[in-house]
Amino acid sequence: AQKITQTQPGMFVQEKEAVTLDCTYDTSDPSYGLFWYKQPSSGEMIFLIYQGSYDQQNATEGRYSLNFQKARKSANLVISASQLGDSAMYFCAMRAQGEAGSYQLTFGKGTKLSVIP
Amino acid sequence: DSGVTQTPKHLITATGQRVTLRCSPRSGDLSVYWYQQSLDQGLQFLIHYYNGEERAKGNILERFSAQQFPDLHSELNLSSLELGDSALYFCASSLMDTSYNSPLHFGNGTRLTVT
Numbered sequence: 178a179q180k181i182t183q184t185q186p187g188m189f190v191q192e193k194e195a196v197t198l199d200c201t202y203d204t205s206d207p208s209y210g211l212f213w214y215k216q217p218s219s220g221e222m223i224f225l226i227y228q229g230s231y232d233q234q235n236a237t238e239g240r241y242s243l244n245f246q247k248a249r250k251s252a253n254l255v256i257s258a259s260q261l262g263d264s265a266m267y268f269c270a271m272r273a274q275g276e277a278g279s280y281q282l283t284f285g286k287g288t289k290l291s292v293i294p
Numbered sequence: 295d296s297g298v299t300q301t302p303k304h305l306i307t308a309t310g311q312r313v314t315l316r317c318s319p320r321s322g323d324l325s326v327y328w329y330q331q332s333l334d335q336g337l338q339f340l341i342h343y344y345n346g347e348e349r350a351k352g353n354i355l356e357r358f359s360a361q362q363f364p365d366l367h368s369e370l371n372l373s374s375l376e377l378g379d380s381a382l383y384f385c386a387s388s389l390m391d392t393s394y395n396s397p398l399h400f401g402n403g404t405r406l407t408v409t
Contacts, residue, residue: 210394220382221296222400229395268337272394279350280391281327282398284337 179204179271181285189291190259197244198254198288200269209273211252212282213243216266225267228252256290264292297321300385300401308409312373315404319366319387325349326368327388327398328360332381343368344391375408382406 180203190196202211213225228236228243236243244253256263266289270282297320307313319326328340330353339352343362354360357375362368372379382405386398 206394208394210396212397214400220405221402222384222386224296224397224399227395227397272398274392274394277350278392279342280394281339281342281350281352282386283339286336 179206179209179273179275179283181269181271181283183269183285183288185288186286187289187291189293190256190263192261192292192294193258195255195257196259196290198256198267198269198290200252200254200285202250202252202269202271204271204273206273206275209271211243211245212270212272213241213252213254214268214270214284215263216268216287218265222268226254259292261292261294264290266290296399296401298385298387298399298401300383300404302404303402304405304407306407306409307375309375309377311375311408312371313375313406315370315372315383315385315406317368317370317385317387317401319368319385320399323387323389323399324366325388325391326362326366327386328354328368328370329384329386330381331384331403332378337384340370342391349391372406377408380406380408 211228215223269285299318324345340354342349386400
């Protein structure tokens with residue numbers, strides 16, 4: 178079974194600073210994808226960034242980068258130059274075949290990020 | 295805009311009632327996934343359909359059922375509603391059902407309140 182662990186229920190960051198949100202995962206599947214989603218207070222789920230299990234380089238998307246350490250089974254999200262609009266819940270998720278072969282996303286419990294002006 | 299449409303946005307109903315949540319996936323996507331988000335349980339996978347066929351069940355109660363129609367839209371039916379069913383229900387879609395390297399695209403959710 179897949180498992181995602183996010184150990185930081187809440188984080189604070191000063192505007193314009195960088196912040197790292199932690200994520201560790203567990204799976205027996207050799208092929209998997211790791212995803213980060215942002216959920217603002219309005220409720221929608223916004224896809225941010227993806228990292229594949231076979232990717233050699235860390236993924237980057239604008240101000241978002243993923244620090245992927247396969248041996249440690251970690252996939253931390255780094256947000257650079259934080260903005261007030263980055264205040265939201267952030268979810269780490271994994272997609273793998275799993276026992277049912279369904280490739281559904283398995284989510285962590287999330288980290289609530291608050292950006293301080 | 296993810297391209298996934300969920301209706302209604304909000305639903306308020308009483309215990310014991312039955313409701314239907316509707317989802318239209320992104321154009322071209324064949325897979326539809328349903329998730330429930332509650333404060334105590336987080337984001338829980340309920341059920342997955344691919345091209346009209348049920349592919350997998352997660353933590354879905356027997357009082358809940360779903361289907362995917364030939365036009366690929368999906369409906370989640372919740373019956374004999376209880377207070378604990380109050381949650382945000384998401385639909386998500388993807389092109390393939392056997393791919394780990396593409397994201398699921400989420401609708402804006404239906405917020406269900408059971409009183």
